[in-house]
Amino acid sequence: MLDALRASSQTWIGRIIMAVVISFLIIAFGFWGIADIFRGFGANTLARVGSAEITPDEFRNTYQTQLLRMQEQQRRAISADEAHERGIDRQVLARLLSDSALNQEAHRLGLALSDNVLAQQIMQDDAFKGANGQFSQQVFEQRLQDNGLTERGYLADTRAGALRDQIVSALTDGLTPPRALLEIINRYYNEQRSIDYVILPKTAAGSFSAPTDAMLKSYFEAHRELYRQPEYRKISLLVLTAEALAQIQSAQNPITDAEIEKSYEAVKDHRYTQPEKREIQQIVFPDEKSADAAAAKLAGGETFAALIAERKLTPKDTDLGTVTEAGLADKAAAAAAFAIPSGGVTKPVQTQFGWAILHAVQTAPKVVIPLVAIKGEIARDLAIARAQKDLGNIHDKIEDERAAGKSIADAAKALGLSAQTIDAIDAQGNDKAGKAISGLGDPQAVLKAVFASDIGVDNDPVQTKDGGAIWFDVLNIDPARNQTFDEVKARVTRDWVADQTAQRLVDKSVDLAKKLDAGATLAAIATSDGNLPVKHIDKITRLDSKGLSRDLLDQVFNRAIGKAGSAGTQDGGRIVFKVTNGVVPPISASTFNFGSVTDQMKTALNDDMTAQFVSQLETRLGTRINPQIWQSVSGAPADQQ
Structure with a gap:
């Protein structure tokens, strides 16, 4: 059950609760045994909980296992700095401390787990089941080997975990979220609101008298930071990437149709062919005699589905998924399953899991992408491959020219x-108009290099990911400066008008909302303001905004029923609305995923109760950390612990 501490952090509610729980543990960790923290440790002791010690090796092994698991889940590398920043090292230590405290409490209470119960628990673990859905000793041993575990060590850890779960279950069984909390969650997810509204366009702000220079200068001074000109640089740039060179070479010497066809045929089978796939079901029998008897029933007209039902099997027992022939690990089963017509069944086949009969439920035929559909793609790939071969030679020639004193140009x-x-x-x-400049090759790397250089500097080329390079010369620098009013007067005028328009619309929409709250009708307001159309939206929820902006959605749910409000639109206008109705349906597991949310809350409450119990337990047993060894194993500076 302690694993739920990690699983619960995958949801927004879980993340909130887990942040509190982990913060609580980490804060407690920071204050444990301050007076004695430097005394009473062995040379190989990271921490002590009661009579138990946690060694640096134990921490490192657990930390590495946790880090590898997270990297597999996120499919990317996580650096030591990132891991420390995310608090993974402190979470691992907190877990080791809590496990140690619970282990000692289990011993004090005299809890035990029989070998038979332990064996049943392991045999029911899906991680150790083979293709037939049953426990596999071979899979079990392979899993342990993959994770660097011995059987004895794994059994001991599993037994200890089961005993810890007994304590946690005793604490948390029967805990349910309070009704008031469920009502809040139900209201948040399921409340529905309806609104009537009108849209005030920007023209509703009316016209403006031309601002005087004094007004514009006052606006300019108040917003001077908006009119500061950034530093600009004049540069000469030569981009030599494989793609750029390919375009140049293709213009001079295009890839021929014969080359394209030759490349297509060479890779067609594995690159442009989607092999036949079949949805396969399989029934594994205890022996050949049983398989033959089942085959006879099928030959006599019994369906495969009836045979599955007769043997009381579930889809988990029979479904092998939709696979290619190469995707089935058992070659005998694969050959038989793909030799029969779609919808057919095989004769009994001896597989690595025993005698079996397979059923080809349905078939997705082989698909070959025709050359005409990918001719351009192949030509581009061939051109880039050709260019990559020439990149090194051209790079060296450019460097020779540069060494002779020539400019980039x-x-x-x-x-x-x-x-x-x-x-x-x-x-x-x-550029100076604020438009992005294209053709930089690798914009981020080039800009960083250009603005780190100076006029007249012989710069190293920027290397690109495809083996190319980008050369540049800085020709001139126009430093950043404050622009004068005369330089930006036209822009200041546009900004002033935009601000005045926006403020007028805000004032007007707020005034209209007040009139609605005072009893005016939206229809009357719409008529008096240019016959604006009155619109209506029903059944708005926080999860189904009906196209409303985030700001408007928040306003709709922040207003009481019958009250009005306003919010901006994306085009600069304003929406004035009135909440006409609001309904909170009764709590029901059938609305949204309320059952799932309730389960998350139960898990969060269980985790919170467990965290409080463990904290008190660690305090009673006495918990101390060796700061010198902790700094060594965590790799964090002392001021970042």
Whole structure:
């Protein structure tokens, strides 16, 4: 059950509760035994809980196992710095401390687990079942080997975990979320609201008299940071990536149809062919005689589904999924299952799991993507492959030209290439009009290098992921500065008008909402304001916004029934609305996924109860951490513990 501490963190409610629980444990961890924390430790002791010690090796092994599990789940590497930043090291230590405390409590209470119960528990673990759905000694041993475990060690850990679960179950069995909490959750997920509304367009703000220079200058001074010109640099740039070179070479010497066809035929079978797939069911029999008897029934007209029902098997026992012939591990079973017509059954087949009969439920035929559909893709791949072979040679020639003192532009020209000159680019890659500049190759790396360089510096080329390079020269630097009012007057005028329009609309929408609250009708307001159409939306929920913006949705649920409000629209207008109805349906497991949310809350309550119990238990037993060894095994500086 302690594993639920980790599983519960996958949901938003679980994450909130787990943040509190883990923070509680970590804060407690920070205050344990301050007066004695430097005394009473052996040379190989990281922490002590009561009479039990936690060694650095025990921590490292558990930490590495947890880190590997997380990396597999997220399918990416997690660095030591990231792991420390996320508190994984502290969570692992907290878990080891809590496990140790619960182990000692189980011993004090005289709890025990028989060998038979332990064996049944392991045999029921899905991780150790073979393809036939039964416990497999071979799979069991392989799993232990893959995780670096011995059988004796695994049995001991499993027994200890079961005893800890006995304590936790005694604490948490029967805990249910309070009714008030369920009502809050139900209201959040399932409350439905209806609104009437009108949209005030930007034109509803009316016209403005032309602002005076004094007004514009006042606005300019109040928002001067908006009109600061960033640093711009003028650069010469030569991008030599495989893709760029491929385009140049293809214009001069296109890939031929014969080359394309040859490449297609060479890889067609494994790249452009989707092999036949079949949905396969399998019944495994205890012996050949039983399989023959079942085959006779099938031959006599009994269906495979009836045979499954007769043997009281579940889909988990029979379904092998939708697979290719190569995807079935048992070659004998694969050959038989793909030799029969779709919908047919095989004769008894001796597989690695015993005698079996297989059923080809349905078939997805082999599909070959025709050449005409991917001709352009193949031509592009061939051109890039050709270019990659030439990249190194051209790179060396450019470097030779540079070593001879030539500029980027002249070096490119000498080799029949062309460099581009960018008159002004800022650190974000935009020109003076704020438009992104294309053709930089690797924008992030190039911009970083360009703005770290200076005029006249002989820069190293920026290496690209495909083995290419990007050369650049900084030709001029226009430093960042505050622009004058005269330089940006036109822009200031546009901004002033936009701000005035937005403020007028806000004031007007707020005033209209107040009139609605005072008893005016939305129809009357709409008529007096230019015959705006009144619209209606029903059954708005927090999970089904009916297209409303996040801000408007929040406003709708923040207003009482019968009250009005307003919010902005994406195009700069305003919506004025009135909440006409609100319904909170009774609590029901059939609405949304309320049963799942309730289960999450039960898990969170159980985890909170367990955390409090463990904290008190650790305090009673006495828990101390060796800070020097902790710093060594966690790799964190002392000021970051």
